[in-house]
Amino acid sequence: MTATDPTPAARSDDEVFVEGADWETIVDAVVDDTLTVNMGPQHPSTHGVLRLILELDGETVLGLKPVVGYLHTGIEKNAEYRTWVQGTTFFTRMDYLSPLFNELAYCLGVERLLDIEVPERAQAVRVILTEFNRIASHLVWLATAGMELGTTTVMTAGFREREHVLDLFESQSGLRMNHAYIRPGGLAQDVTDDFVARCDALLELLPARIADYEDLLLENPIWRDRLEGVGIIDAEACYRYGITGPLLRAAGVPWDLRKAQPYSGIDAYDFEVATDDACDSYGRFLVRLEEMRQSMRIIRQALDSLPGGPVMVPDRRIAWPSQQSLGADGIGNDPEYIRHIMGESMESLINHFKLVTQGFTVPAGQVYSAVESPRGELGYAITSTGTNKPYRVHVRDPSFVNLQGADEMTRGLMISDVVAVVSSIDPVMGGVDR
Amino acid sequence: MTGTTRYDAEVPTATRGLARDALSLEDIERRVQDRFPTVATEIAHGELTFHAAPDVLVDLLSFCRDDEELSCELLADLAGVHWPAGEHVIERQPSTTGWPEYRVARDRGVIEVLYLLRSVTRNHAFRVAVGTDDTAPCLPSVTGVYPTADFHEREVYDFFGVEFEGHPDLTRILMPDDWVGHPHRKDYPLGGVDIPYEHDRFIPPPDERDLREVIE
Numbered sequence: 153m154t155a156t157d158p159t160p161a162a163r164s165d166d167e168v169f170v171e172g173a174d175w176e177t178i179v180d181a182v183v184d185d186t187l188t189v190n191m192g193p194q195h196p197s198t199h200g201v202l203r204l205i206l207e208l209d210g211e212t213v214l215g216l217k218p219v220v221g222y223l224h225t226g227i228e229k230n231a232e233y234r235t236w237v238q239g240t241t242f243f244t245r246m247d248y249l250s251p252l253f254n255e256l257a258y259c260l261g262v263e264r265l266l267d268i269e270v271p272e273r274a275q276a277v278r279v280i281l282t283e284f285n286r287i288a289s290h291l292v293w294l295a296t297a298g299m300e301l302g303t304t305t306v307m308t309a310g311f312r313e314r315e316h317v318l319d320l321f322e323s324q325s326g327l328r329m330n331h332a333y334i335r336p337g338g339l340a341q342d343v344t345d346d347f348v349a350r351c352d353a354l355l356e357l358l359p360a361r362i363a364d365y366e367d368l369l370l371e372n373p374i375w376r377d378r379l380e381g382v383g384i385i386d387a388e389a390c391y392r393y394g395i396t397g398p399l400l401r402a403a404g405v406p407w408d409l410r411k412a413q414p415y416s417g418i419d420a421y422d423f424e425v426a427t428d429d430a431c432d433s434y435g436r437f438l439v440r441l442e443e444m445r446q447s448m449r450i451i452r453q454a455l456d457s458l459p460g461g462p463v464m465v466p467d468r469r470i471a472w473p474s475q476q477s478l479g480a481d482g483i484g485n486d487p488e489y490i491r492h493i494m495g496e497s498m499e500s501l502i503n504h505f506k507l508v509t510q511g512f513t514v515p516a517g518q519v520y521s522a523v524e525s526p527r528g529e530l531g532y533a534i535t536s537t538g539t540n541k542p543y544r545v546h547v548r549d550p551s552f553v554n555l556q557g558a559d560e561m562t563r564g565l566m567i568s569d570v571v572a573v574v575s576s577i578d579p580v581m582g583g584v585d586r
Numbered sequence: 587m588t589g590t591t592r593y594d595a596e597v598p599t600a601t602r603g604l605a606r607d608a609l610s611l612e613d614i615e616r617r618v619q620d621r622f623p624t625v626a627t628e629i630a631h632g633e634l635t636f637h638a639a640p641d642v643l644v645d646l647l648s649f650c651r652d653d654e655e656l657s658c659e660l661l662a663d664l665a666g667v668h669w670p671a672g673e674h675v676i677e678r679q680p681s682t683t684g685w686p687e688y689r690v691a692r693d694r695g696v697i698e699v700l701y702l703l704r705s706v707t708r709n710h711a712f713r714v715a716v717g718t719d720d721t722a723p724c725l726p727s728v729t730g731v732y733p734t735a736d737f738h739e740r741e742v743y744d745f746f747g748v749e750f751e752g753h754p755d756l757t758r759i760l761m762p763d764d765w766v767g768h769p770h771r772k773d774y775p776l777g778g779v780d781i782p783y784e785h786d787r788f789i790p791p792p793d794e795r796d797l798r799e800v801i802e
Contacts, residue, residue, distance in 0.1 A: 220759060220760065221758070221759055221760040221761065221762070224760040224761065226769070228770070229769060229770060264631050264632070265631060267631075391659040391660055391706070392732070392733045392734065393733060393734045394660055394661055394662065394732070394734030395734075396660070405706065407706050412706075412709050413709070413711075517630050517631050518630070518631075518633070518635070518667075518700070518713075519631050519633060520633065520662075520663060520702050520711070520713065522662070529662060531662060531663050531702070533663055533665045533700060533702065535667050543667070544665075544667045544668075544770075546663070546665030546666070546667075546700075548662060548663035548665075548702075552737060553734060553737065553738075555737075556733070556734060556736060556737055585760055586760070
């Protein structure tokens with residue numbers, strides 16, 4: 153750190169510091185034409201607050217250094233002082249474009265520590281909702297990438313379809329984002345009666361809309377010029393930088409945790425892993441398009457075989473005590489349950505009180521649970537010491553890791569290509585900075 | 587960015603990879619222990635952990651990456667956990683559950699760093715855990731083996747203060763550059779810092795605040 157500090161004593165003669173009204177001196181003094189430019193953190197193309205330090209020769213990028221941390225909110229630290237169930241409401245806010253994946257990966261880890269099996273219905277609903285979440289996330293990627301590359305039509309279209317998916321989430325969890333709907337042991341509540349009909353309607357709508365995007369973009373010369381051969385990273389480099397997700401699959405490696413380490417019974421459904429050999433931004437576009445189709449395939453099968461039954465483990469030490477449903481007055485209520493704890497069973501009342509205020513305890517141990525989020529491997533390294541709070545939760549966010557490849561992917565390109573490359577990585581700063 | 591360290595391990599591709607038989611946890615355990623007899627192993631919750639000493643860390647990770655059987659192409663995760671010295675009885679209510687009480691005493695504080703290695707071709711994953719004293723935490727950097735460790739090690743340095751020897755640019759990554767202390771350590775004071783206010787004034791943190799003064 154100290155070795156590179158430009159302290160006055162260390163300044164050499166050919167270093168130039170711009171102080172204003174000295175353009176002539178600068179032009180005379182510049183020996184090589186490299187220029188260090190700061191891009192972001194407040195830049196419309198940097199997906200939030202990502203700062204890039206570009207080393208430029210003219211318009212050619214010689215090096216790129218991502219600077220992150222502007223959105224750090226200390227969620228991991230906060231979770232150490234909250235109960236296990238409260239953890240879901242924190243982690244869902246990390247990667248805000250794929251909140252359900254955050255909840256799922258965290259809950260899978262907690263469930264592995266608890267050594268409990270989630271009911272089949274809850275597993276199927278988890279798969280359906282996370283795959284819809286993947287579609288929504290890829291739609292936002294398409295929309296923002298379109299906006300950054302200048303096709304605002306795609307932007308409005310992408311956000312339009314995503315809104316339908318968010319409507320579905322809202323109808324089930326009450327919230328468009330940050331749902332805290334997947335809980336350790338199952339789901340917060342059962343899906344509504346019109347859940348299948350709502351999903352059907354979406355599955356009816358989306359394929360035609362995705363075909364529209366293809367009509368709009370696949371043969372679009374501007375879109376292809378901006379993406380083809382831009383941001384090349386091969387499989388070997390992906391491994392070096394730990395890059396997973398659509399970037400690795402666009403480098404020809406069919407690596408998908410849904411196939412490799414199936415979770416939530418996703419191996420029961422028939423689907424294919426989308427890959428491409430181009431290793432470039434256009435390949436990632438094709439991979440994401442195909443992934444949306446495959447997600448719909450999974451959802452279709454899961455809906456057709458949606459089992460009945462409970463959505464929470466029967467263990468009364470873990471399950472949230474009441475399954476409230478929304479009454480006509482707009483207030484969640486469970487009159488039968490209230491009669492039980494208030495009129496019949498003192499022990500149930502005590503159990504309710506203790507579960508709500510203290511939560512449940514989780515056996516000591518360390519687990520790493522990972523799911524295939526829209527951006528790659530999303531992992532939760534959870535350490536428990538047997539108490540009602542996590543001792544430490546570390547989140548391996550795919551955006552955080554994938555950003556490290558940006559340097560190699562942009563070297564030798566133009567500044568305008570940096571925008572295309574960064575958007576093809578699809579980093580979500582909420583996840584990067586946590 | 588670093589990324590200059592290249593290695594010549596064969597690259598698994600669609601045609602070459604993913605079809606090979608997965609190793610069982612016991613096979614991995616045997617394979618590593620044949621080569622590194624000092625490494626202790628632990629299997630819990632269906633996951634395999636190697637407890638290694640800092641001096642074998644780089645060799646162990648290089649072996650796991652280059653070995654034909656293990657072929658761990660990815661360093662999937664790198665995380666720190668702080669276990670401070672002293673006796674700790676974690677408060678909880680044992681009456682509602684049947685789980686044992688957690689009680690532990692340590693004569694020295696340890697920062698444990700967990701390396702999660704993953705093989706794409708063999709489809710297995712396991713963990714390497716390395717401990718370092720929390721008074722002067724120091725570990726060798728593995729950026730030479732896995733360049734992806736760059737950001738991860740900066741994060742562990744930022745949050746736990748672990749000095750990774752040989753890291754090309756060990757600076758804070760998520761906290762502000764001028765931050766004092768390493769907030770994920772268990773001995774990091776909660777209750778915070780002075781809050782900047784207008785005209786270069788500061789308001790003391792909530793737990794030190796004299797309410798009458800603030801109201802005036």
